Amino acid sequence: MKELAKFRDPQIAKALIKEVNAVAARVAERLGRRIVLMEVCGTHTVAISRAGLRGLLCDHLDLRSGPGCPVCVTDYADIDRMVALARLPGITVATFGDMVRVPGSGSSLERERAAGAEIRICYSPADAVAYASAHPAREVVFLGVGFETTAPAVALSIKEAARLRLNNFSVFVTHKVVPPALDALLSDPELKIDGFILPGHVSAIIGLKAYDSLNARGLPAVITGFEPNDILDAVRQLLLMVLAGEGRVINGYARVVRTSGNTIAQQQMDEVFKITDAPWRGFGTIPRSGLTMEDRFKKLDALERFVLPPTKSRVPSGCVCGEILKGKLTPRECTLFGRVCKPMAPVGPCMVSSEGACAAYYNFERRQRGGTAVE
Numbered sequence: 001m002k003e004l005a006k007f008r009d010p011q012i013a014k015a016l017i018k019e020v021n022a023v024a025a026r027v028a029e030r031l032g033r034r035i036v037l038m039e040v041c042g043t044h045t046v047a048i049s050r051a052g053l054r055g056l057l058c059d060h061l062d063l064r065s066g067p068g069c070p071v072c073v074t075d076y077a078d079i080d081r082m083v084a085l086a087r088l089p090g091i092t093v094a095t096f097g098d099m100v101r102v103p104g105s106g107s108s109l110e111r112e113r114a115a116g117a118e119i120r121i122c123y124s125p126a127d128a129v130a131y132a133s134a135h136p137a138r139e140v141v142f143l144g145v146g147f148e149t150t151a152p153a154v155a156l157s158i159k160e161a162a163r164l165r166l167n168n169f170s171v172f173v174t175h176k177v178v179p180p181a182l183d184a185l186l187s188d189p190e191l192k193i194d195g196f197i198l199p200g201h202v203s204a205i206i207g208l209k210a211y212d213s214l215n216a217r218g219l220p221a222v223i224t225g226f227e228p229n230d231i232l233d234a235v236r237q238l239l240l241m242v243l244a245g246e247g248r249v250i251n252g253y254a255r256v257v258r259t260s261g262n263t264i265a266q267q268q269m270d271e272v273f274k275i276t277d278a279p280w281r282g283f284g285t286i287p288r289s290g291l292t293m294e295d296r297f298k299k300l301d302a303l304e305r306f307v308l309p310p311t312k313s314r315v316p317s318g319c320v321c322g323e324i325l326k327g328k329l330t331p332r333e334c335t336l337f338g339r340v341c342k343p344m345a346p347v348g349p350c351m352v353s354s355e356g357a358c359a360a361y362y363n364f365e366r367r368q369r370g371g372t373a374v375e
């Protein structure tokens, strides 16, 4: 606890803010524009908003949210498939809580539940396996959503279901891996990102070495933790690299992240999943950015087991979640933000998820500097 206290110490925070603002002014003068730093993690987005860091940093700095909320980047077509699965007779859809309220093209799991579908909220994929084991008359489909942080536990549950020879359990896999999304962001000619604040939890699994290709691009990037001073120090290191004209990936979260990551978790993933192209909301298909089941587990793949009707997915009119996930817009630039779209009546996933940028801005920042004060 004593060790953790320094990452929340207000005096250290004040000194960091002072230094960050001074260096940012120098960098902005040199570049002749604002400096754009992107946090690639929904938990960082929430931590930045909750601590009010945007309001404490100078106008030379533009902290943008990226594609780090797993629920938010799940493609509309995948949400529509989840709804279609829930409508099939005899099926129980088991899912983490956030997915239930995400609107698809015409419905959501929440609405399907109100209409009689069986939707179970699980706290871990193991709960879904246990439920399937206890209810052999039901077909249980677990929704595998998330990045490298959740995929190992889902892999374990698939192995366990195979070991138990459960023939009423399957997984709809929409898992994604983070590094290819960084490449996609850097390949977009409309985006000018000066540095990345890299995710702490994902990096704990994949390790520093997973960013070799980012390192080779020479862009400043810092892996960091979730306390205010972790984030401020990452911003400070990013600015110093930009000022020096240098770029590399720094591990600023060495108390948790190792160079090779969590090799046991990686092994679990490698055993069950293989890399595939995947659709990301706002991005389209990103090559080699998703996971699919290895052939020997295919009979536990929900999309192999069930035939779903074709869907014609559409984005809700006015929702700019896709642009927010790419860092091209901020939540306040959405005309629906705080007026039509609120956490209790979300139009898009970025307002549903606890890690969504719109929800974070709404919950913590809407009355702060430059905000569109609502309510």
Ligand code: SF4
Pocket: 318, 319, 320, 321, 324, 331, 334, 335, 336, 337, 338, 341, 342, 346, 347, 348, 349, 350, 351, 352, 358
């Ligand atoms: S405020 Fe709502 S409608 Fe606008 S981008 Fe965010 S989630 Fe979509």
